[in-house]
Amino acid sequence: MSNATQTTNKPSVMDFLTRPAVKWVLGALLVGFLALLPMLNLSIPGVLPGATYTPGTLQLLAFTMLIAGLALSYHLIFGVAGLLSFGHALYFAAGAYGLGIVLRRFEMELIPAIVITLVVGLLIAGVVGAVSLRVTGIGFAMVTLAFAQAGSVLVRRNADWTGGDEGLALDTTHIPDELVGVLNTRNLYWVCLAVLVLVFLVTSWFEKSRAGHVVAATRENELRVRVIGIRPYFVKLLTFIVAGVLATIVGMAYLLLQSSATQKIITADFTLTLLVIVVLGGVGYRWGAVIGGVVYTLLDQRLTVLAGSEAIAGLPDFLRIPLSEPLFILGTLFILVVLFLPGGIAGLAKRVTRGRSNVRAERDVLEEVV
Amino acid sequence: MSTIVLLLITGLGLGALYFLVASGLSLIYGLMDVLNFAHGSFLTLGAFAGWEFARRFGADSWGTFLLSLLVGAAVGAIFAVLTELLLIRKLYERLIEQVLVTVGLALATVALFEGIWGQDPIYLTAPAWMGGQTNVLGASIPNDRFLYIAAAVIVLIAIVLFLKFTRFGLIIRAGVENRSMVTALGIDVRSAFTLVFAIGGAAAGIGGVLASHYNGYVSPYIGGSLLIFAFIVTVIGGLGSLSGAAIASAVVAVLQQFANYHWGIGDLVVVLLLAAVLLLRPSGLLGSKA
Numbered sequence: 001m002s003n004a005t006q007t008t009n010k011p012s013v014m015d016f017l018t019r020p021a022v023k024w025v026l027g028a029l030l031v032g033f034l035a036l037l038p039m040l041n042l043s044i045p046g047v048l049p050g051a052t053y054t055p056g057t058l059q060l061l062a063f064t065m066l067i068a069g070l071a072l073s074y075h076l077i078f079g080v081a082g083l084l085s086f087g088h089a090l091y092f093a094a095g096a097y098g099l100g101i102v103l104r105r106f107e108m109e110l111i112p113a114i115v116i117t118l119v120v121g122l123l124i125a126g127v128v129g130a131v132s133l134r135v136t137g138i139g140f141a142m143v144t145l146a147f148a149q150a151g152s153v154l155v156r157r158n159a160d161w162t163g164g165d166e167g168l169a170l171d172t173t174h175i176p177d178e179l180v181g182v183l184n185t186r187n188l189y190w191v192c193l194a195v196l197v198l199v200f201l202v203t204s205w206f207e208k209s210r211a212g213h214v215v216a217a218t219r220e221n222e223l224r225v226r227v228i229g230i231r232p233y234f235v236k237l238l239t240f241i242v243a244g245v246l247a248t249i250v251g252m253a254y255l256l257l258q259s260s261a262t263q264k265i266i267t268a269d270f271t272l273t274l275l276v277i278v279v280l281g282g283v284g285y286r287w288g289a290v291i292g293g294v295v296y297t298l299l300d301q302r303l304t305v306l307a308g309s310e311a312i313a314g315l316p317d318f319l320r321i322p323l324s325e326p327l328f329i330l331g332t333l334f335i336l337v338v339l340f341l342p343g344g345i346a347g348l349a350k351r352v353t354r355g356r357s358n359v360r361a362e363r364d365v366l367e368e369v370v
Numbered sequence: 371m372s373t374i375v376l377l378l379i380t381g382l383g384l385g386a387l388y389f390l391v392a393s394g395l396s397l398i399y400g401l402m403d404v405l406n407f408a409h410g411s412f413l414t415l416g417a418f419a420g421w422e423f424a425r426r427f428g429a430d431s432w433g434t435f436l437l438s439l440l441v442g443a444a445v446g447a448i449f450a451v452l453t454e455l456l457l458i459r460k461l462y463e464r465l466i467e468q469v470l471v472t473v474g475l476a477l478a479t480v481a482l483f484e485g486i487w488g489q490d491p492i493y494l495t496a497p498a499w500m501g502g503q504t505n506v507l508g509a510s511i512p513n514d515r516f517l518y519i520a521a522a523v524i525v526l527i528a529i530v531l532f533l534k535f536t537r538f539g540l541i542i543r544a545g546v547e548n549r550s551m552v553t554a555l556g557i558d559v560r561s562a563f564t565l566v567f568a569i570g571g572a573a574a575g576i577g578g579v580l581a582s583h584y585n586g587y588v589s590p591y592i593g594g595s596l597l598i599f600a601f602i603v604t605v606i607g608g609l610g611s612l613s614g615a616a617i618a619s620a621v622v623a624v625l626q627q628f629a630n631y632h633w634g635i636g637d638l639v640v641v642l643l644l645a646a647v648l649l650l651r652p653s654g655l656l657g658s659k660a
Contacts, residue, residue: 084466084469131645131649134648134649134652135648135649135652138399138405138605138609139605139648139652141405142601142602142605142644142648143644143645143648145598145601146602146641146644146645147641147645149598149637149641150637150638150641150642153635153637153638153641154638157634157635268598269477269594272407272473272476272477275470275473276473276474276477279470321482321485321486322482322485324485325481325482325484325485326481327477327478327480327481328478328479328481328482328485330477330478331474331475331476331477331478331479331481332474332478334470334473334474334477334478335457335471335474335475335478338461338467338470338471338474339457339460339461339471342467
């Protein structure tokens with residue numbers, strides 16, 4: 001990748017745009033623009049359900065940002081540390097259900113409730129990480145899956161605490177009025193934007209920290225890291241916990257935004273969705289995880305609308321049935337990306353702008369996992 | 371005493387279903403290192419195929435029931451072979467991408483099944499004997515459980531005989547042991563890959579038809595719910611070990627039944643057992659590969 005600059009001696013526009021300082025400025029501008037969206041009257045027909053100031057659109061955008069944030073936290077485990085976890089939904093659900101239960105049962109103010117939920121998320125991630133990191137590869141994947149299943153069973157069994165199949169509704173008694181109700185969706189939108197920015201900053205900072213470098217090195221060659229005299233276990237555990245806590249934060253924002261938590265968010269399928277998002281966006285790229293989250297959520301949303309449309313209902317069965325199932329289209333798209341586009345969206349963008357084919361290198365990044 | 375017998379035999383009946391799924395998973399992982407997330411879809415499609423067949427030819431006759439098992443096995447095997455040829459083979463030696471492709475296939479096919487057959491369970495009928503009960507040592511056991519156990523035992527024996535006494539079986543066993551050595555000897559292991567998928571798909575298809583009778587209905591989700599337990603069984607038994615899968619299926623299912631009966635926490639016990647086994651013996655009960 002670095003020899004791309006060597007092949008062209010003239011500084012190009014792309015080289016300027018990918019300088020670190022310029023990247024951060026562009027990022028800040030983007031965040032500023034997103035923060036202004038609730039004041040603007042923009043419509044993108046076919047992508048957004050309405051103008052950007054309407055609550056429905058803001059709700060969808062806020063949800064999209066939360067999924068992007070959650071995907072970022074998964075990127076930290078899967079893309080950076082190279083750990084294939086099948087239980088990431090557990091920490092997200094710990095945030096959503098934890099905050100909901102603390103607010104409802106212990107009648108606390110919002111801030112202390114958030115702090116308690118964070119500690120709970122931290123403890124769960126710590127314990128699960130400490131146990132499951134003792135095995136590697138497929139074993140690790142299975143233990144994390146098993147713990148997430150246990151969480152799912154606990155949520156289903158303790159219906160008087162979690163609401164069981166009905167889901168857990170947010171108790172708004174102790175929530176500030178500014179965060180309740182359809183009219184205040186824009187405030188929730190800003191909260192979700194802030195959460196996404198926070199997760200992105202923490203992820204970037206972690207990746208650039210010493211621990212981040214060690215864990216990336218462990219992904220590439222664990223033996224060499226051991227030979228240097230570093231024990232990878234603790235760094236991996238640290239990464240696991242950071243990712244888990246970030247997921248807990250996103251989960252709490254999810255509860256505030258959606259006003260309820262349902263069992264769907266603790267299933268294995270939900271973690272698989274995160275995996276799909278990260279791979280779709282491009283494994284190893286922070287922006288990839290964000291873009292993957294946005295693309296996936298918007299596609300899911302639009303395809304669901306499309307499925308119910310009259311244009312689809314009029315088609316013959318062999319076209320109508322597949323097209324009316326968003327997950328079928330997304331799953332097929334995912335298979336095609338894995339087969340033909342191993343770098344995902346971010347890898348494709350890089351290839352287009354750099355004009356070089358990196359398929360082999362991108363496949364290798366993917367295979368370093370496990 | 372009668373309770374113990376009841377729980378033991380019903381547990382073995384459930385374990386038989388686990389084994390039918392886990393045997394394929396274990397063989398595929400053992401030979402190719404692929405954890406096949408699409409295995410649940412092989413099972414679900416087999417179940418739907420068996421049901422579609424049975425309802426056309428009279429679901430309450432024995433002949434139809436036995437034929438529906440064959441139909442399920444054939445459909446599961448064909449689906450599995452197509453998966454291997456069209457998706458897995460393209461990503462040869464790309465283990466993570468192979469897993470990802472099967473994840474995508476699982477998501478897409480479950481959605482497709484929802485589109486074709488709907489999300490709601492479809493209740494089915496079976497030969498009258500299967501709804502009855504037999505008295506064993508004072509416990510009345512539902513008759514269908516014996517059928518599941520018999521089917522699993524037959525499949526186990528068939529696979530073992532195939533692996534022990536045929537040339538392809540020899541290649542598969544050698545491949546599980548040391549794949550690069552087999553390739554170095556000039557044997558094309560890839561035909562064995564397809565074969566293993568066919569066997570796994572057929573076993574899953576039979577498992578699907580039987581699981582739909584166990585539940586009393588077919589739905590797009592029966593594969594997914596069995597698959598998680600089959601994964602757990604496979605890992606506990608040791609990835610790649612057929613006998614390990616057989617033992618673990620029985621142990622896990624019986625334990626699950628007992629825990630469910632006494633404390634109602636069968637699922638939780640299974641998960642804890644998995645964690646305990648992996649921490650004490652990361653390669654599983656009979657697994658050789660770590």
